[in-house]
Amino acid sequence: MNLTLKVWRQKGPADKGGFVTYEMKDINHHMSFLEMMDVLNERLEREGQEPVHFDHDCREGICGSCAMHINGRPHGPSKGTATCQLHMRLFNDGDVITVEPWRAKAFPVVKDLVVDRSAFDRIIQAGGYVSVNTGGVPDANEIPVPKKIADEAFNAATCISCGACVAACKNASAMLFVSAKVSQLALLPQGKVERKNRVERMVAQMDAEGFGNCTNTQACSVECPKEISQDFIAMMNREYIGAKFTSDNV
Amino acid sequence: MSWLTQTFSSSIGRKFLTAITGLFLIFFLVGHVTGNLLLFKPDEGRAFNEYTQFMTGNLGIMIVRYLLYAAILAHVIITVLLGIHNRKARPVGYTKQVPSPHVSWSSRNMGILGTLVLVFIVIHMANFWYSLKWGVVPTVNYAEAGEIKNLYHVVQSSFSELWYTALYVVMMVFLAFHLMHGFQSAFQTLGLRHKKYWPIIRSVGFWFSIIVPFIFALMPLYIYFFRNINH
Numbered sequence A: 001m002n003l004t005l006k007v008w009r010q011k012g013p014a015d016k017g018g019f020v021t022y023e024m025k026d027i028n029h030h031m032s033f034l035e036m037m038d039v040l041n042e043r044l045e046r047e048g049q050e051p052v053h054f055d056h057d058c059r060e061g062i063c064g065s066c067a068m069h070i071n072g073r074p075h076g077p078s079k080g081t082a083t084c085q086l087h088m089r090l091f092n093d094g095d096v097i098t099v100e101p102w103r104a105k106a107f108p109v110v111k112d113l114v115v116d117r118s119a120f121d122r123i124i125q126a127g128g129y130v131s132v133n134t135g136g137v138p139d140a141n142e143i144p145v146p147k148k149i150a151d152e153a154f155n156a157a158t159c160i161s162c163g164a165c166v167a168a169c170k171n172a173s174a175m176l177f178v179s180a181k182v183s184q185l186a187l188l189p190q191g192k193v194e195r196k197n198r199v200e201r202m203v204a205q206m207d208a209e210g211f212g213n214c215t216n217t218q219a220c221s222v223e224c225p226k227e228i229s230q231d232f233i234a235m236m237n238r239e240y241i242g243a244k245f246t247s248d249n250v
Numbered sequence B: 001m002s003w004l005t006q007t008f009s010s011s012i013g014r015k016f017l018t019a020i021t022g023l024f025l026i027f028f029l030v031g032h033v034t035g036n037l038l039l040f041k042p043d044e045g046r047a048f049n050e051y052t053q054f055m056t057g058n059l060g061i062m063i064v065r066y067l068l069y070a071a072i073l074a075h076v077i078i079t080v081l082l083g084i085h086n087r088k089a090r091p092v093g094y095t096k097q098v099p100s101p102h103v104s105w106s107s108r109n110m111g112i113l114g115t116l117v118l119v120f121i122v123i124h125m126a127n128f129w130y131s132l133k134w135g136v137v138p139t140v141n142y143a144e145a146g147e148i149k150n151l152y153h154v155v156q157s158s159f160s161e162l163w164y165t166a167l168y169v170v171m172m173v174f175l176a177f178h179l180m181h182g183f184q185s186a187f188q189t190l191g192l193r194h195k196k197y198w199p200i201i202r203s204v205g206f207w208f209s210i211i212v213p214f215i216f217a218l219m220p221l222y223i224y225f226f227r228n229i230n231h
């Protein structure tokens, strides 16, 4: 099929940037979106032009690198998938496809479609870990964890830190990401020990990074490739207010 | 910064205050709509006037009233602050953006809806509350209650005007949409989300947002059509 791509090109953080239109001929509809971008880049290289810079790594929906705002939605139109799992068969011959980087103050553009998501790393560094000694691997069933809780923690842990939630949110809020990272640990015995400090520090870092405030539109969960639930945002709200009023930090 | 100021200047802390004040305003709406049902009593406004007389004299109600003013003010100030911050969080917007499916229109337009509700509150207060407190309101003499202010007359003459009646009805539509998202949103913000109760909160919120503004809208309509002083 033939497509028209309108891709955001920006030389660097200081460049103003703008759209460049590329006509794509004979695109195989079995390709993934990234493979289609590879075809474009190979062509640009042959023509001696600068290829379009974009992040990618696993290409199987688990690393969270492939950030692209495709036709007005993060990771494109299909539900519960990252850009690398988005297939060209979802598009029609003759479509015009707009590709933009994530837009948020906390995610400055590095080049073309690449944005700096180290704000997420700093939020994790603020408390998204377990630092108490949890000993060796315990025997199975030595620490009883109900299946329901284990499943819930696992669901939170499927977050791949892609940032689509921020990209989708009208307020560029990072609540879905942070709530998944807070909940996956708060739900389990090893994580419970530091839960109060953790949520206080991670939320403080989230605010310091300049993300917006959640207004519960729920767009994040709709666009999240892992369909992380709104339940976790509610859980984090409870954790945070509870911690603020009962922790030892004055 | 003390832990308390830190809490309420954080994103979640501010949202918490929005939710608490919003829920307080919702409670107020229940009281307000119930009391005003007396407007429908076909007694030339006697019950309504006695009720407003009672409401202006009672100390407990006076405290609640000042809490209400504080809640409105806090709700507006915090949401405006949050709104300004949210705008700054995305300095460069998207060229193309499609609203995500399942995301309600109300939830994306709470700022505009809230501002319209605020405009309404100001008009409403200027008309009824201001005139009751400082304006010249005719009085009426009832046997037991004695000489009291005839607010019913103010209400009646306001809603004998078509444009004023229409304004109130339209404003109630905005309130309905604000509540449609606000009601459930407040529970989510407070973390009160549970598999068992969430569907109940959503449907109570939905019906509340329709029924309460609907009853409010019936009041001007009833007076315009059945108690109009110009007819």
Ligand code: HEM
Pocket: A214, A215, A216, B015, B016, B018, B019, B020, B021, B022, B023, B025, B026, B029, B075, B076, B079, B080, B083, B107, B110, B111, B113, B114, B115, B117, B118, B119, B121, B178, B179, B181, B182, B183, B185, B186, B187, B189, B190
């Ligand atoms: C009768 C009057 C009002 C009621 C009952 C009401 C109720 C609510 C409720 C329950 C919420 C949800 C809080 C949350 O998400 O945690 C809310 C949010 C909000 N309200 Fe109001 N409100 C009223 C008036 C106003 C006014 C006058 C404004 C003017 C600025 C306003 C602006 C907002 C905004 C911007 C939000 C945040 C939207 C969001 O978080 O999704 N509201 N309101």
Ligand code: SF4
Pocket: A064, A158, A159, A160, A161, A162, A163, A164, A165, A166, A176, A177, A180, A220, A223, A224, A225, A226, A227, A228
């Ligand atoms: S919550 Fe979803 S959208 Fe947000 S970073 Fe995690 S996987 Fe991506």
Ligand code: FES
Pocket: A055, A056, A057, A058, A059, A060, A061, A062, A063, A064, A065, A066, A082, A083, A084, A085, A160
């Ligand atoms: S490239 Fe790893 S999730 Fe898409």
